[in-house]
Amino acid sequence: MAAPSATLTPVLIHLLRGASDLASVAATHAKLLKAGVAYTASSSNHLLAAYCRCGATGVARYLFDGMRGRDVVSWTTLMSGYAAAGRPSDALSLLRAMASSGVRPNAVTLSTAATGCARLADAGLGRQVHARAEVAGCARDAVVATAFVDMYGKAGAVEDARAVFDGMPAPARNVVSWGAMMSAYAQNALGNEAIHLFAELRTKFNNVSPNHFMLSSVLSACAGVARLGIGKCIHGAVFRLGYDGDDVVAVAVVDMYSKCGCYGHSRKVFDRIQRPSVIPYTSIIVAAAKYGLWRCAITLFNEMNDRGVQPNYVTLLGVMHACNHSGLVDTGLHLLRSMQSKYGIAPTPSHYTCAVDMLGRAGRLKEAFELANEAQVEGNDAAMMWNSLLSACRTHKRVDLATMAGQRMSEFNQDVAGGLVVMSNAFVSAGQTDNAAAVWSSMRRRGIRKDPGCSWIEVKDIPYVFYAGGISCAGARADEMLMLLDELEVKMRQKGYKGRLGSARVSDVEEDGGEGNEVMVGVHSEILALGFGLLVVPKGMTIRVMKNLRMCCDCHEAFKLISGIVEREFVVRDLNSLQIKDQLSEFQFGEHGKVDHHQHSHHHMKNSLSDDEEHGMNEDGTGSQTGKGKKGFAWHRMKWTDSMVKLLITAVSYTGEDPGADLGGW
């Protein structure tokens, strides 16, 4: 019998490397056994890797457990296999077992472990792995350090990510390291920092050329903070660098335009995608739904089905959202009831919340309560769902049910302040101002405060951020702005406007020292941003105002009136709380040093109750820290074209017509 190992083994190993399915790996394994070389260290590691590559971690583990000479590659291979199979905990257990077996981890092992911690979003565990990398002397290895940048970013520890990035020797930072850092910012709602880093790379380190990963991350950053100007520049770079054919980049561009209020651009980019998968479809469907183009959203959904693209739960949520805002209540309900059987997707708490909101909006409160009770929803999702019902009760003036919804909500609610604001708004709508004021004074007594609302507007690529009652952001043009708002208020009154812009009362400011039942009201930040926009955005250009919370009904009305008076088109982007899991976020724009609300003094005025989230803003600037960067939003057009009016006639309601019906105006 010829000695096989000298000639046969390389051939078999070559076969193993090319094998991607379990059957061919097993067949080659059998041949190695037959040749009697399956147990050499090298063959075993190849076999391990092959089994891991085709997802057979169970077989790999069995093989691993029977191996005699396990080296660092064996351990790392199995770890990597677990990580790839979505079992990061098992990967990290292996790291511990490896330590007790006396095999020392190397750079490859530790970067794999870091990726596992990233998947777990566990900064504590990640820090331990980081410490080991320091001990092993490989913490500054480009790949290892980049893995830590990503890990800290995914675990929400952006400052640690930046520290690792800064600790890397400049030549070691490559396109992946830069991209990972930008992504860390983008994923943590620090879009402006990501943009800033991108600019720094372009100006100081011209030898690193952006790739599709980096472009996607920066586009996502632009989307998150609605920086249309920069977003357009990046889109230009996408073309120049030849990434316009990349689907992932294209989705990021679609998303960026839709979040910057340019549905038309979004649609053009989407239409150029050759064979859109579920992700681009979902992106554009959600964009259409949020833009009030429900007919488009549903047409796209049907088109997607016709092309055999399977929707996922996000897609269905987007379609339900479109139904919700177009009054297609029964269509939406049917979708909820049939999604399991038709698409094999189980409804999530978000789907129930959307359906409950839909019924509540339509005034079908009994059904809404039944559905809410039927849905097995817990925690923050439940709070969100009951919250939306509470708002519906308020809209339909059903205080009896509101109390019940409020109680159910408080069982789950972590955002005590938000819940109480909605509660008090429900009382206001029902004319029970005494009860509403009691809620407010109770909040004050208990020291419960709400996050400050802010609005911003991008002028020549720079965001100008306004907080309620504060005009310092307008700089030298503040007085001019107030005069303009006063003039507008006069004209609005002639058209029957009964609310107040508030600008005239800025000088009447009183500090919040009052006792009793008065409630503080500030000048709403979106009005200030709009006033500034009217001064600085050239005539003929759409003014886009962004807000971190939900716009109130009064401001909505005011924007529409002003749009008619000045004959300009406005678009407002605000928060759609129904879509988010995280609590409201603060937006920070430290980059330009324009606003830092921690130093900003808020001015309050005494007034009667109204529908505004900004009453309860905190004077000391303590607010909740942001979670992940994904926020729900909705666009509201304030000037209607003829086709829009026609659409309205057929629609019961549409995005933004009555924001108060949604979540109590905050």
Place this chain on the structure above:
DNA sequence: TTAGGGTTAG
């Protein structure tokens, strides 16, 4: 020669 880094949709 077996093992390592990032991106898109609510």
